Amino acid sequence: MNRDEIIGGMVIFIFGAVTTFLSLRMPIGNFRMPATGMFPLLLGILLMVLSTLFILNLFFKNKKIELRKKWFSLSELFPAQLILFFGTMVLATAFLKPLGYPLFSFLLMIFLLRILGTKNWGFIFLLSLVTGLVSYLLFVQWLKIPLPKGWIGL
Amino acid sequence: MLESLQNLANGFGIATTIHNLFYCLIGAIVGTLIGVLPGIGPIAGIALLIPATFGLNATSAIIMLAGIYYGAMYGGSTTSILLNVPGETASVITCIDGYQMAQKGRAGPALAIAAIGSFIAGTIGIFGLVFLAPPLAQAALAFGPPEFFSLMIFGFIVLSNVTGTSLLKALMMATIGLIIGTIGLDPVTGDARFSFGSISLLGGIEFVAVAIGLFGIGEVLINVHQPTELLDQRVIVPRFRDLYPSLQDLKRSIGAILRGAGIGFGIGLVPGPAPVIATYSSYMIERKISKHPEEFGKGAIEGVAGPESANNSSCQSAFIPLFVLGIPFGPVTAIMLGAFLIHGVSPGPLLISQHPELFWGVIASMYIGNFILLLLNLPFVPFFANILRIPKRILLPLIILFCMTGMYTVNNSIFDIWMMLLFGALGFLMRKWAYEGAPLLLALVLGPKLEVAFRQSLMISHGDFAIFINRPISMAFLLAAVVFLTIPIIRMIFKKKGGEDTREKVRG
Numbered sequence: 047m048n049r050d051e052i053i054g055g056m057v058i059f060i061f062g063a064v065t066t067f068l069s070l071r072m073p074i075g076n077f078r079m080p081a082t083g084m085f086p087l088l089l090g091i092l093l094m095v096l097s098t099l100f101i102l103n104l105f106f107k108n109k110k111i112e113l114r115k116k117w118f119s120l121s122e123l124f125p126a127q128l129i130l131f132f133g134t135m136v137l138a139t140a141f142l143k144p145l146g147y148p149l150f151s152f153l154l155m156i157f158l159l160r161i162l163g164t165k166n167w168g169f170i171f172l173l174s175l176v177t178g179l180v181s182y183l184l185f186v187q188w189l190k191i192p193l194p195k196g197w198i199g200l
Numbered sequence: 201m202l203e204s205l206q207n208l209a210n211g212f213g214i215a216t217t218i219h220n221l222f223y224c225l226i227g228a229i230v231g232t233l234i235g236v237l238p239g240i241g242p243i244a245g246i247a248l249l250i251p252a253t254f255g256l257n258a259t260s261a262i263i264m265l266a267g268i269y270y271g272a273m274y275g276g277s278t279t280s281i282l283l284n285v286p287g288e289t290a291s292v293i294t295c296i297d298g299y300q301m302a303q304k305g306r307a308g309p310a311l312a313i314a315a316i317g318s319f320i321a322g323t324i325g326i327f328g329l330v331f332l333a334p335p336l337a338q339a340a341l342a343f344g345p346p347e348f349f350s351l352m353i354f355g356f357i358v359l360s361n362v363t364g365t366s367l368l369k370a371l372m373m374a375t376i377g378l379i380i381g382t383i384g385l386d387p388v389t390g391d392a393r394f395s396f397g398s399i400s401l402l403g404g405i406e407f408v409a410v411a412i413g414l415f416g417i418g419e420v421l422i423n424v425h426q427p428t429e430l431l432d433q434r435v436i437v438p439r440f441r442d443l444y445p446s447l448q449d450l451k452r453s454i455g456a457i458l459r460g461a462g463i464g465f466g467i468g469l470v471p472g473p474a475p476v477i478a479t480y481s482s483y484m485i486e487r488k489i490s491k492h493p494e495e496f497g498k499g500a501i502e503g504v505a506g507p508e509s510a511n512n513s514s515c516q517s518a519f520i521p522l523f524v525l526g527i528p529f530g531p532v533t534a535i536m537l538g539a540f541l542i543h544g545v546s547p548g549p550l551l552i553s554q555h556p557e558l559f560w561g562v563i564a565s566m567y568i569g570n571f572i573l574l575l576l577n578l579p580f581v582p583f584f585a586n587i588l589r590i591p592k593r594i595l596l597p598l599i600i601l602f603c604m605t606g607m608y609t610v611n612n613s614i615f616d617i618w619m620m621l622l623f624g625a626l627g628f629l630m631r632k633w634a635y636e637g638a639p640l641l642l643a644l645v646l647g648p649k650l651e652v653a654f655r656q657s658l659m660i661s662h663g664d665f666a667i668f669i670n671r672p673i674s675m676a677f678l679l680a681a682v683v684f685l686t687i688p689i690i691r692m693i694f695k696k697k698g699g700e701d702t703r704e705k706v707r708g
Contacts, residue, residue, distance in 0.1 A: 054633050058372050065379050068394060077663035082391040085651045086382045093375045100368045123632065131424045132625065135600060139617045142608075151601055158597035163428045177598065181605055191609045 055101040062093030130161045146196020147186065152178035204330050211560030215568055220263050223256065224565050227264040228572045231271020236279055242272035246535045250542065258543035259558045263565040265539050266519075269532055270322065270566070273475070273515055274573045277314040277508055278584055282307055283599055285416035290475035290511045292638055293483050295415055297496065297503030304499050308443030308581050313453050313501055314508040315577040316445075321461035321509035322570035325516030328465045329563055332520075345656035346667050350677035352650040355477045357681040360639055367688060370639045373630075377640035380405055381647025388655055400615040408610050409619035410644055414637035416603050417620060418627020420596050425628070431593040443582050445501070453505035456486050460509030467510070468517030475511045475518075476645055482510035516566060523547055523559060 069090055075081030138154045145153065155174035164170050182200070185191045214220065234245035245268055253261035276291040281298035294314065301310040343351075360370035383394045384404030395401040423431070445453070463485065464478040486506040487496045496503050515532075522533045526548030540547050545555055552559050590598075607620045627637055661667035669675045 050633060054635070058376070061376065061379075072391070072393065077658050077665070079663075080655045080658055082386040082389055082393055085654065086379060086393065089375055089379045089382070093372060093379065096368060096372045096375060100366075100372060103368060125425065127428065128421060128424050132421065132621075135604070135621055135624075139604070139614060139621060142614055142617070147605075151605070154601055154604070155597055158600060159594065162424070162431055162593040162596060164593055173594070177601060181601060185605055185609065189609070192612055193605070193608060194614075 051104055052101060055097050055104065059094055059097035059101070062090045062097060064090075065093065066090030127161060131158065134158055134161060143194045144196055145194075146198050146200060147193035148178055148182045148200045149196060149198060150194075151181050207556065207560045208330050208564060210556070211562075211564035212568075214259065214557050214561035215263065215564035220260055220561065220565060221568065223260045223264040224267050224569050225572055227267020228271040228569050228576060231268035231273075232275040232573065232576060233271075234268065235272035235275020235277075242269050242276075242532050243535060245272050246532065246539070250535075250539050253539070253543075258540075258545050258555070259561045261543050262536075262539065262545075262558060262562050263569075265536060266562055266566055267569045267572075269536070270318075270512065270515055270569060271573060273511055274315065274318055274577055277318075277504075277511075278311060281310045281314065281504070282584060283416065284419040285599070285603065286411050290479050290514075292411065292415070292476075292641055293479040293507040294504055294511075296483070296638065297498070297500050299419075300497065300499035301501065301504065306499065306501075307584070309445040309449050309501065310504050311581045311584055312444050312578060313449060313505045315574055315581075316450075317453065317457040317460065317505045317509040318512040319570050319574040320457050321464060321511075321513040322516055323567065324458075324461040325465050325468070325513040326563060326567045326570070328513075329516055329520060329566075342673060344671075345653040345660065346671050346674040347677070349650060349653035349657055350668055350674040350681070351477075352646050352653065354677040354681040354684070355480060355646065356639075356643065357684045369635055373635055373637070374639040374643040377643025378647040378650065380410070380640070381644045382651065387648050387652050400613070404648075405619060405644065406610060406613075406616050407641075407645055409607060409616045410623045411641055412603050412607055413620040413623025413625075414627035414630070414641060416599065417624025418631055418637065420599055420603075421624060421628040422631050423592055423596055428593075431591070431596075444578075449501050453501055456482070456502040456506035457509040459485060460506040460511075461513040463506075464510030464513030464515075465517045468514035469520055474514040476642055478510040478514035479507035480642065482506040512570075519566075523551055526551070 065086055067090075069083040069087035072083030072086075073081035074083045074087060134154065134157045138150055138157075142150050152174050155177050156170055159170045159173065186193055186200075215224065230249065231242070231245065234242065246265055249268060250265070253264055256264065273290065276286065277294050277298065279285045280291040280294040281302050284295050284299040286292045286295055298310045298314070301307065356371075356374050360367055360374055381404070384402055385391070386393055392402055460478075460482040463482045464475075467478040467481060468474040483496075483503055483506060486500075486502045487493050490496065490500070490502060492500065518533050519536075522537060524547075526537070526546060537547060545551070545558060603620065604617055607617050608614065610616060630637055657667050658665075667674075668678060
């Protein structure tokens with residue numbers, strides 16, 4: 047039995063418990079006239095039951111807990127490359143409006159290509175420029191999608 | 201029967217005019233492009249392009265919009281197979297085995313069998329539409345809220361059995377999907393739920409954000425998680441002769457295609473997200489009857505052929521209630537109804553007599569459109585399959601840009617991109633800890649409909665749960681659900697007694 051699996055089951059149980067708690071703060075009604083909170087309340091309870099069964103099943107299936115030195119290593123789960131990659135996506139989303147779509151797509155490509163280890167700056171610059179231009183022409187000019195214009199106004 | 205054939209022949213006369221053929225071709229091409237672009241599904245695609253049909257007569261306009269609809273369904277499978285990004289809901293199931301096939305260098309056969317299966321199923325669906333429309337539409341009227349609720353429960357049990365992890369994990373994911381589906385406005389009373397004062401959350405969680413996040417972004421993050429040197433590895437690049445399905449592939453697929461066509465046609469008549477349920481049911485049945493169930497989830501061609509056929513067939517039969525009753529049973533047909541009304545046509549029992557040229561012309565054009573799509577898609581198989589030749593360190597940033605842009609275009613909302621990123625991170629963790637995203641996604645789509653059916657049923661019965669077993673159709677679905685739920689458990693117990701848990705093995 048893997049302790050990570052138990053943690054997963056417990057997280058899901060907590061999610062069910064929070065859902066149940068929040069649902070109880072809404073009008074529940076009765077079975078004749080179910081109100082807003084009834085359905086999520088039932089789902090929250092169901093999720094708690096399922097996650098309890100899941101955890102119990104883990105215990106019954108294999109009583110011996112797989113003892114690892116550490117439960118899971120954060121640096122193993124989230125290596126620097128992954129954090130940089132995801133962080134760039136988050137930052138790009140945060141700056142999409144002020145930057146505008148053409149600049150956003152150009153810069154996003156530059157950073158992501160570089161983070162994934164492309165070394166040739168000329169290639170990175172050219173590919174980012176072409177990608178930004180093509181996506182701008184496709185989405186903004188051809189499909190007429192009102193993407194953010196940003197300070198460059200394109 | 202003869203009258204229907206005569207009418208269909210007249211329909212072909214209308215559909216094959218140069219004018220209508222041109223609009224059918226345009227619709228098929230635009231639809232395929234829309235299907236390939238993640239984020240812009242058939243609903244958004246048709247909605248965006250309705251204004252482009254204002255200058256056309258009603259028949260040409262509906263022919264073009266129908267072309268966009270099934271073109272998008274064809275295109276949606278392409279990104280599912282190649283990139284694990286479902287363009288629309290119905291393509292989620294195709295991701296499971298289609299993407300695995302692509303990873304093994306069999307993207308070509310997967311794409312080709314999806315196109316061939318869709319064509320065969322579309323053809324069967326159209327003939328069903330011609331001959332069975334009126335009686336089947338009457339049968340669909342027998343579905344009330346209790347039947348619909350039981351059907352959904354059956355669907356959840358089916359989909360929980362489909363996925364590769366344990367049944368309990370799949371059921372938990374489905375329940376979480378249902379809970380996420382309750383975010384936003386209560387579909388009955390209009391009260392806000394779990395919105396925490398956010399206006400953006402009032403509209404609920406956008407399905408596309410969850411789909412692209414869990415599958416597309418999650419997959420990209422899994423790839424980024426690998427050591428840098430692995431990013432230069434390409435998936436197995438197919439040789440030219442491997443780009444199309446072999447005779448063995450066709451032999452394995454034909455049964456799945458025919459079964460998928462039948463399942464899809466039947467489910468398309470039922471209210472609700474027919475293509476979604478149809479693809480799941482087809483996949484489940486193929487897995488159950490397969491001699492090699494262990495191949496499912498690892499690149500079984502039947503896992504692509506069956507669901508893709510069911511998808512296309514259900515799209516055709518979904519037009520029956522729209523044409524004959526004037527009632528759209530799904531969001532796409534609802535938008536099509538809007539297009540009918542804009543062009544001064546009211547679908548309903550009088551449509552066939554009042555606008556025979558439109559009814560039969562559109563039906564004939566569907567067949568022609570399917571043929572055009574087959575011709576369009578098969579030659580492009582090598583082109584699409586070669587996308588996989590691009591090294592991952594270049595392909596992954598392109599997918600991210602594509603996903604983020606596509607996500608924004610759905611509602612012109614940056615909030616949706618945030619949601620996509622959130623579900624992308626969740627998708628990554630779920631993949632790491634072996635939780636499947638498909639049950640969550642499908643539950644999210646079906647959840648609001650399930651809730652409405654549940655509450656309406658209880659209101660009708662004054663709180664008596666017996667309503668679900670007193671009605672024969674509803675009881676049949678619930679019995680089937682119980683059977684589907686208990687058989688794997690009983691089998692697992694017996695296998696365990698025999699000293700081997702093959703269910704876990706099969707589920708990978």
